[in-house]
Amino acid sequence: MVHRRVLAVAMTLFIAGCGSSAPPAATGPVSSTLPAGTYTSAAFQPPVTFTVPDGWELVTDSAGYLELRPAGSEVTGIYLFRDVVAASQDPACPTAAEPGIGSTSTDLVLWIRSLAGLTASTPAMVTVGGLRGTSLDIGIVPGWTASCPFANGLPTVALLVGETSGLRWVVAGDERLRLYILDLPGGGTVIVDVDAFDGTLMDPLLSAAAPIVKSLQFQAG
Secondary structure, eight states, rough: OEEEETTTTEEOOOOOOOSSOOOOOSSSSSEEEEEEEEOOOSSSSEEEEEEEEEEEEEEEESEEEEEEEEETTSSSEEEESSSSSSOOOOTTOOBBBBBBBBHHHHHHHHHHHHHHTEEEEEOOOEEEETTTEEEEEEETTTTTTOOOOTTTTTOOEEEEEOOOOOOOEEEETTTTEEEEEEOTTTTTTEEEEEEEEEGGHHHHHHHHHHHHHHOOOOOOO
């Protein structure tokens, strides 16, 4: 199970080289502060190269999940997911897929935009790290009250799950996300999520994350 920490409230939601200093090989938590430089994932698939300035850390590097964040922050970061699917909309918020939803970028974007609890921007076609797909910004609709059983009443919308990894990603409270949903050659997706669990931090996060996202290069093929 990958665990997800949330934010400026007293609760927990479950989710979960090359260059100057390669991060250690890992299949789980890494918690390695990175000097400015260019690195390649040790475990994430497909391998991804990224460049960070001083002040960022690699928290997790596993085959299906990679987490980069400003050092010490638990409310902002860049999260990479491999082959996650649409989360069940059952009110119990199980770690299960929503039936009948495909897994391409087009399928996932159409489904996300259909969810009553989310606001979503107009999708934009993008290429990130050599992969083509779609980006969109999302957050919770003002006044939304539905809440997962483990969320202590905080408004939530179940978003993504990893059926084999146990990963569960839930949008909560005033959280804001920019998703890059990218198609892999031959099938499957990679999602790059620039995420501020405290939505007031999203604008500075987007500015800080933009050059990192631009630096991504996936070794797909």
